[in-house]
Amino acid sequence: xxxxxxxxxxxxxxxxxxxxxxxxxxxxxxxxxxxxxxxxxxxxxxxxxxxxxxxxxxxxxxxxxxxxxxxxxxxxxxxxxxxxxxxxxxxxxxxxxxxxxxxx
Amino acid sequence: xxxxxxxxxxxxxxxxxxxxxxxxxxxxxxxxxxxxxxxxxxxxxxxxxxxxxxxxxxxxxxxxxxxxxxxxxxxxxxxxxxxxxxxxxxxxxxxxxxxxxxxxxxxxxxxxxxxxxxxxxxxxxxxxxxxxxxxxxxxxxxxxxxxxxxxxxxxxxxxxxxxxxxxxxxxxxx
Numbered sequence: 001x002x003x004x005x006x007x008x009x010x011x012x013x014x015x016x017x018x019x020x021x022x023x024x025x026x027x028x029x030x031x032x033x034x035x036x037x038x039x040x041x042x043x044x045x046x047x048x049x050x051x052x053x054x055x056x057x058x059x060x061x062x063x064x065x066x067x068x069x070x071x072x073x074x075x076x077x078x079x080x081x082x083x084x085x086x087x088x089x090x091x092x093x094x095x096x097x098x099x100x101x102x103x104x
Numbered sequence: 105x106x107x108x109x110x111x112x113x114x115x116x117x118x119x120x121x122x123x124x125x126x127x128x129x130x131x132x133x134x135x136x137x138x139x140x141x142x143x144x145x146x147x148x149x150x151x152x153x154x155x156x157x158x159x160x161x162x163x164x165x166x167x168x169x170x171x172x173x174x175x176x177x178x179x180x181x182x183x184x185x186x187x188x189x190x191x192x193x194x195x196x197x198x199x200x201x202x203x204x205x206x207x208x209x210x211x212x213x214x215x216x217x218x219x220x221x222x223x224x225x226x227x228x229x230x231x232x233x234x235x236x237x238x239x240x241x242x243x244x245x246x247x248x249x250x251x252x253x254x255x256x257x258x259x260x261x262x263x264x265x266x267x268x269x270x271x272x273x274x275x276x277x278x
Contacts, residue, residue, distance in 0.1 A: 006108060006109060006112050006152070008218055009214065009215055009218055009219060010112065010116075011149070011153075012214040012215075012218060013211055013214065013215070014116050014119065014120075014149075016207060016210035016211055016214060017120060017123075017207060018119060018120070018123055018142075019210070020203050020206050020207040020210070021120070021123040021124065021126075021127060021203075022123070023203055023206060024127060024199060024200065024203040025126060025127050027195070027199035027202070027203070028127070028195065028196050028199045028200075029127070031132065031183070033132055033135075033174065033177065033178060033183060034126070034132065034135055036174075037126060037135060037136065037139050037174065038126070038127075040139065040166070040170065041123060041126065041139065041142065044142070044143065044146050044166070047146070047158075047162075048146055048149060048150075051149075051150055051153045051155050051158060052153060054153075054155070055153045055154055055155070060236065060239050060240045060243050061243065063155050063157070063158050063236075063240055064240060064243055064244055064248055066155075066158050067158065067161065067240075067244070068251060068255060070161060070162070070165050070166070071255045071258065071259060072255075072258065073165075073166070073170065074165060074169065074170060074259070074262075075258050075259055075261070075262035076262075077170050077173055077174070078173070078262045078263065078265075078266045079262050079265045079266055079269070081173055081174070081177045081266075082265065082266040082267075082269035082270045083269055084177065084181075085177060085180070085181070085269075085270050086269050086270060088181050088183075089272075094181065094183055
């Protein structure tokens, strides 16, 4: 069985589709948690493209970048969820439309 | 048809379907579980692409740690049921139109640019998983040593930040 026979373009198109869905989720959902999950989906789509390119060109830098992106995503989730919890404590809601206190 | 291609198509359809499920589900727990499924599909793609270490990291870090944190916060806040928010009337069609344009642009550009390099390199240079792991760690601790160290500081900052943000002051309960 040959595991190298899928064109790079397929992976790139899949990655683009997943990224678009993440962007769409950020645009149409109002729940902060779902928006956050959509951001994770976008990061994952970029990671997939990185690994596909790493395979295409036979270098490991792409895989290393995925490694770094994962740590950044973990840090982002920790701080972001802490922010959501803090906002929920004061507003009792995580709807992003409610977070308009700074509006004049 | 090649067996790998069939596997790829099944996985791709599952990944897209679970992403759609994340977009439309009305329950935050279901959305999180859809995302776990999506991460698992992407992990199998990493295995297909000859990156076993990244695949395992994907499962443990994303599908494990990050999504457990998400589920924990959803249950802590009791935010499982998402109310039908009254969005701006033009927002949804506008967003879908923008997403379609973005997708079309990305696909056209990527296909144009990378059509020539049609097939992924046959396995050989990156076939042996232990070799790939050795190569990667070699790069990580030589050429990318500084980013690696910066990452450790980033994780420390994130940990301190999360603790400070969620800490409740004594007496002044918010």
